[in-house]
Each structure stands twice: as structure tokens, then as C-alpha cells.
Amino acid sequence: MGQSGRQPPEVAVIMGGPSAEREVSLSTGRECAAALREAGFSVVVVDAGRDLPARLAEINPDVVFNALHGRWGEDGCVQGLLEWMRIPYTHSGVLASALAMDKARAKAAFRGAGLPVAESLIAPAAEVRARHVMAPPYVVKPNNEGSSVGIYIVREAGDAPPPLSDEMPAEVMVEAFAPGRELTASVLGERALSVTDILTDGWYDYHAKYAEGGSRHVVPADLPREIFDACMEYALAAHRVLGCRGLSRTDFRWDESRGRDGLVVLETNTQPGMTPTSLSPEQARAVGISFADLCRWLVEDASCDR
Numbered sequence: 001m002g003q004s005g006r007q008p009p010e011v012a013v014i015m016g017g018p019s020a021e022r023e024v025s026l027s028t029g030r031e032c033a034a035a036l037r038e039a040g041f042s043v044v045v046v047d048a049g050r051d052l053p054a055r056l057a058e059i060n061p062d063v064v065f066n067a068l069h070g071r072w073g074e075d076g077c078v079q080g081l082l083e084w085m086r087i088p089y090t091h092s093g094v095l096a097s098a099l100a101m102d103k104a105r106a107k108a109a110f111r112g113a114g115l116p117v118a119e120s121l122i123a124p125a126a127e128v129r130a131r132h133v134m135a136p137p138y139v140v141k142p143n144n145e146g147s148s149v150g151i152y153i154v155r156e157a158g159d160a161p162p163p164l165s166d167e168m169p170a171e172v173m174v175e176a177f178a179p180g181r182e183l184t185a186s187v188l189g190e191r192a193l194s195v196t197d198i199l200t201d202g203w204y205d206y207h208a209k210y211a212e213g214g215s216r217h218v219v220p221a222d223l224p225r226e227i228f229d230a231c232m233e234y235a236l237a238a239h240r241v242l243g244c245r246g247l248s249r250t251d252f253r254w255d256e257s258r259g260r261d262g263l264v265v266l267e268t269n270t271q272p273g274m275t276p277t278s279l280s281p282e283q284a285r286a287v288g289i290s291f292a293d294l295c296r297w298l299v300e301d302a303s304c305d306r
Helices: 022-038 052-059 077-085 094-101 103-112 125-130 206-210 225-242 256-262 279-286 291-301
Strands: 010-015 042-047 063-066 120-124 138-142 152-154 171-176 181-188 191-199 216-218 247-254 263-269
Touching (some): 010 022, 010 052, 022 042, 022 063, 022 291, 077 094, 094 103, 103 120, 103 263, 181 225, 181 279, 191 225, 191 279, 247 279, 256 263, 279 291
Parallel strands (some): 010 042
Antiparallel strands (some): 120 171, 138 171, 181 247, 191 216
16 A cells, blocks of 8 residues: 555545445445544545546545445446556456456356356347346346346246336346345455345345345354355355455355255455445454454555556
8 A cells, every 4th residue: 555654544435426326335435434534544535526536636645445336436447547546446456346347247257267157148128128038037137237226026927027217228137036045245355254144025125235124134144054165165266256356245145945056146246335234344343353444454455456
């Protein structure tokens, strides 16, 4: 982490931005800024807009803590800006961010590494609205959004094709529905932290992820040792094959009736949420890492050329 002689180091927490996950990012940014101040850093918060390059040039921080979620902040765009400006930053670099955000390409990388993934295809949204492009049950989602934004589930062949909103992109991912329990595992650096079993009354959607009481998290998950270890192993393998840095979180579905064969990798998030209800901070806390220490670790890990 490069420093310019200021004591304590100045950290610019960039948050908000124009993506569909703006409100979550603002919450993440506020929590992380408070934790970094608690950890002894000088912190300035920046709501990322078109003037972001000028704001960063004016602030001239030692480090950027990237608290953005979704497109532009999580897909390699802002990472490229920070590389151009040579400002050390947290989380993954340009290539890993872009690769993880593109679900189809990330799944191709997972398949190449021998990780289990669900069958999927990319199809025009107009065609998906008109007919079943895959035998139900299946899930339709944007190829490049996170936080369960724009998710449609078609459960039976007798159901109508999904009425995709006009906000969905021109092409979408259609993925075979993976039944079972919702599991997730975080990786910090080169260490898998723990596994969480996410309990909800329905689909783990945007509301379940971020609303108070929207979901219940069991960490460490009460799982057979083989499944717990497989989640940890797969999360670390996904982190490595994508080239992630800092913190990542990989999501799974597990069909208990099929044992290890029922475990499927869904996707990897290169900038997991760090809100009061978020999963990665809970997993860090479960292994003895406080929220302030987690944020401190991410700042101390920051660099360019990630």
C-alpha cells in the first residue's frame, strides 16, 4: 500500500454510484467508513458520480476503499480508473472484477477448473418472454448484475414464460433451477473463512438479503463435514480461478438428497456487501475477525496492479 507521508493514512471510501445496487452500496460505505475511523484511519466518503476522477485528484488519498456494488463499481470499470490514476484500491482488480460480473464467462472459468455449475444459456430477452427456451424449472437473471436484481423463476412447464421487465437487458441468462439449501462461503486473501446456511421463507431475493429480518444466517452452517469442506474448497478455487484479491464470496445451492453431487456453484461476488445484515462480515466475526479489523485488513492489502 503506497502512502504519501500522511499520518494516519487517508482512505477515500467510494460508494453509491449509478447502479441498481446504489442503496446497498451507500449502506456498505457508511458502515465501512465508520469502521475505518474506529481502526484509526483518516476517512473521506465519496458518492461516486461522473466527477469521480476530479474528486479523487482533489482528495489525493493514500487508498481507495471500494464500497461500490453492481455495474461500473464491481465490473472492472472503476478499477481501471484507479489503475490509470495509480491509486491503490481494495478488492479485486480489473480482469477478475469483469470476469466475475459476467456470469456466463465466470461459469466457463468454473467449468474449466472442474467446479460444479448449473446448465445455462444466454438468450434474447424477447425470446425468453415469448417461449420457454429451457425446460422448467429455470431461473432468468441479468448476466451482469448482482444482489438478486431482476430474478425470475419459472417452476413448471404449464407456467407462462416470465414477464421480464423493460429494465432487463437485451440478452439474459437462463439457468436450470438448482433446488436445495442456500449456502455461501467467503475468502479473505488466501483463506476460506466459513460457510453460512441462509434460511428464508422463500427465494433469497433483494429484500431477503438486505432487509432487517429478511433472512436468518446460521454460521458456521450445520452441515455434514464433507459438504462444509467442499464449500470451503470450491470457494477458494473460484477465488483463485477468477484471479480475485482481497475479499470474495461464493454462493451455492445444495440438494441434500444427492450428497456432494447436489452441491452447485452459483456465482462469485468480488465485493460482498458489508451492511449490518451482510454475510462476509458475519463469517469473519465467526473466526475471530472484528468488522473494524476486516476493514483494516482490506486497506492494508490495497494496491495497484491487482
